[in-house]
Amino acid sequence: ARAESFEAQVKELQDANATLLKNLNSFAEVSNKNSENINMVMAKLEEKENQLKAINNTIASNDSTAIVVLTNAKQTLGENAKIGVSNGSVIIATTLESLFGTTSGATVKTESLTWLEKIANILKANPKVSITIEGLSMTGELDTAAEQASAVGAVLQNQFSIDRTRVHAIGMDGNFKEGINLKLHPNYKEFYTMVKENMKSSN
Template sequence: MKKMILGCLGLALVLSSCVSQKKYADLEAKHKEAQDLLNSATVKLNSCLEDKASADARLKTLEEQNAFLKANNQELINNMGNLTTLTAKGADNLEKSLESLQEKDLTIRKLQDAVTRRDSVNLALVQSLKGVLGNLDDEDIEISVEKGVVFISISDKLLFRSGSYNVTDQAKQVLGKVAQVVNNKPDFEFMVEGHTDNVPYRSGVLLDNWDLSVKRATSVVRILQDDFSVDPARMTAAGRSYYIPLAGNDTAQNRAKNRRTRIVVLPKLDQFYNMIEEGMKDPNIR
């Protein structure tokens, strides 16, 4: 009986040992499977983390590019607005420039018309002088127009004796003809200039050629005023001495050319402006 009991106990221990080892083996297999799954999941997790990091980096780059493009787009929009403003201003400035050019062109045309009228008046004055003076020797009197101004140059031998400032009777006849023309042109002023050669003046009470040239100019002015009723307010007397010669003072012939009295006929400035204003009223030049 005792042996039977011991035998049963031994058999129970053997069976118990066999069951435990089988369970252990199953558990170990399951553990390995779980470990493999864990390792596989870890690998996948790391791969996902890397993909996420890559995606995050790409997202950041895209966000930066998007921000840059938005900024550029806004800048372009602003520039387009500025360009539109500039274009409008440019068009306005261009229009104003064209208007200014048209106004300047009109002014120039009006001035040219006024100058043409002045030249026409001067030409008529020259023709009148030549008509009344007749066939005087060209060496004694010369009429010319330079830069819109009429010059009447009368030789010294026709007006004065040598070293004198008293006007000769023959010269008074010539001055009377000049007065006839200038009296018919009340809108003109004129200046009488005395010119000498460079030979020093040493006779009489005058100091030098300056005095002589001025004295001769005032003598002519007085003749025009007293004998021929030319308005003295229209006349100016001036002496130029020998400083504006027509030729070199190296020969007697050249010195004779330099001894002269010149009458410079000038339109009054207000008359010239009146001609411009009249031109502006002319519909043909608008």
């Protein structure tokens, strides 16, 4: 009877050990899976960090470029030029009369070519910068404003060899102002494409 009792105890211990071993194996599997999950999450986080770093570096680079362009513009155009900065763009303002001789004209006058050449030189000195030419109208004649902006863009492209992909011209409501704004800014299309590609690769 004692032997049977010992056997029963041994069997109980063996069963308990087997259950414990099974539980340990299950725990090890869960731990391994958790470790794998943690590693995957960490890898994803690192990838996101690298993407954010790349975007932040580009933004910082664009800000630095704006400072360089602003300095360059002031040196090239002189202290009397109307130059400002808004949302990372350097804005150079000029009147319709100085470019076209009249407010309704759309042919750039010869006397303005020297000034536009200076704008072209700023663009050549900063090859990563694009230009948006805004024709401003306060009478609602946006077609004329767009035509005037396009005329300035054509001079930059055809006479001063600025690549057409860097030149954009639009007519806008000037909100009680008229004239031409030359906005020198980073290549937004390139920037957004980079962000889009980064976001796509993270999905």
